[in-house]
Amino acid sequence: MRKKGGFLFCIIVSLIISSMKVNAKDIAGTSIYGSQAEKNCFYERVVELDNGDLLATWMREFPLLTDWGGMKSPVFYKSTDQGKTWNYCSELIPEKDGISGDKLGMPGMFVLPQDMGQYPAGTILYATSDWNTDNAYTIHIWRSTDQGKTWQMHGELAPRGSRSTWEPEFAVTEDGRLICFYSDERQSGYDQCIAYELSNDGGITWDGYTIVAGEYEEGWIAGVSEGNWRPGMPRVLKLKDGSYLMVYENIHTSENGIITVRHSQDGIDWGNPLEMGIPVTDGIYTAFQCPEIALIDDGTANGRIFLRGMNDNCSASQCFTSTDNGYTWSLIDAPLTAVRNEAVGSSWSGTFLACGNKLIEINNYYNGTYNEIRCNSGILYGNQLIISGADYEFVNVANQLCMDDPAGSMEMGTQMILWNRNQERTQSWCIEDMGFGAYKIKSNHSGLFLDNENGSSHSGSIVRQWEDNGAEAERWLLETDSSNSFRIKNVAGSLYLDTENATDDVHANLVVASYSDSNTQKWHLERILEVSRFESNNIRGTYISHSDDGIIIDKEFTSSPLEDSEWRVVPGLADASCVSFESVNRPGYYLRHRNGVLELSTNTGEALMAADATWIIEDGLADRTLVSIRSYNIEDNYVRHKDGKLYISTVVSDIDRADATFRQLKQ
Incomplete structure (x- = not known):
């Protein structure tokens, strides 16, 4: 860390404000669901509907705490603003279709991307595992043709065996058939394998059972033999080149729970079932258990994949990303801070969803009393995911100085400046996505917002801090260039955040100015992980x-x-x-x-x-x-x-x- 430099009065003020720190917090996003009455919610799933709405569901009970019984019927919540707010949509009552809901869970959800059988594109499928031995099938499927308002029994697959199946995941194969992947404990000689079945009628009937991954051992007996390789929790993406990618966890391996990747050209042939696949690791940190995955088409050849598991050994505020279809991985910021608490299922099997250049995450977080179902998002700009609600330093490209609230002012109207980077709260800014690409930017020291005085369109007008008033003068757009820096454009005046007269001096005043090539108009947003x-x-x-x-x-x-x-x-x-x-x-x-x-x-x-x-x-x-x-x-x-x-x-x-x-x- 650097010592604070410059004018003596700022050194003195820094000693005063150091005791007034506003502490950086975990990214909590929007709380959707959860209470003391339903404190064990987990295992979220979300889809985007054909009208752009989001539909989310989750389990309302954690079966490890109820001896694998006592599940509650699934509820569905809808968002019409890409996850900022959520409202109750419907509840699915399995008993209406003669199925006990006591042992249902680990759901999958899918929107038909094309007409399949007699069901049109946009039909929603909801599937759930069933570990009740009284039922003939271990996976049941319901459908909704009215945007999730009502549900009808649709189909069943995976006939009951001596053990269960888990974690259904849908996709459409290259030849246009619906495919359902799942984790399968029923097969003789396998602790668990990943398998699939195919449907030619949109999910009413199923056949073509095939094992994708698993270790066969003749004579292996559940509960008696030593546990062997147990792949599970498959999640599947169709990539930009038309091929398919599957990620899944691997239990009872040398790196127990490690997530690996395999590829298929058609969604059907996944290669040798005995091969574990490519590990999701950057060489230092590794992804473990219950993957969530999404692909943003950012205009590059392959797009960008995002992945996280529930036990990753990297930061709880980061996830893994790949730009080469899952062959190599690096770290990137994640929309939510997802901290594991095994005892209550916290962050167990969350979900990602890509909507344009926005990555939405729904996960749960144990708040000390109950699991909150939370949602947040980040927007992809080049190689950086800018997280709504996260704290950043705004570092000027011209001189590496930071946007600063001078002398720790708490007064409205104070003009912002550049100052030596010092990691004080006067240089910590929380940005919030307001939709349509606009952000409001709050000083974490004063609690006031970055403002173009009077929404001016006059070059040279001051940039100050002001109370949150909802005006466009407090809305800012981020524009990236090939160097991965940002220009920050005010919505009201259509001018850019800059220094007065484009000076790169310490204590330069900040203004809005007409577009220019000056580096004083370029900024790096550097995430604060305190x-x-x-x-x-x-x-x-x-x-x-x-x-x-x-x-x-x-x-x-x-x-x-x-x-x-x-x-x-x-x-x-x-x-x-x-x-x-x-x-x-x-x-x-x-x-x-x-x-x-x-x-x-x-x-x-x-x-x-x-x-x-x-x-x-x-x-x-x-x-x-x-x-x-x-x-x-x-x-x-x-x-x-x-x-x-x-x-x-x-x-x-x-x-x-x-x-x-x-x-x-x-x-």
């Missing part, structure tokens, strides 16, 4: 956490709140070029060392406390792609774990280096 979790490199799934017993390495899913392992990374208390770690759920308490042991401590204002609570993040001692945390004031001492506790010590052996290396997960 909260971090630190996972042990050599005891995976454990994190630096605080507890009544002090600072410990704790498992991810325990009775302790997840927030016990979340740390806000702030400028160092003793040296702003370093860092300090403030507890998220105990604000004002910092990670410090005392007598070689780590503990939480309030900021007493004493020099020793500030030095003990100041740290330097370096390349990992055991793995340079990870991090190690060095003490600021005790030379060559690093944070390490030993016997479940956290200490600082010198590092000598390979075990020392491994114990002192962590994976930093920003969110």
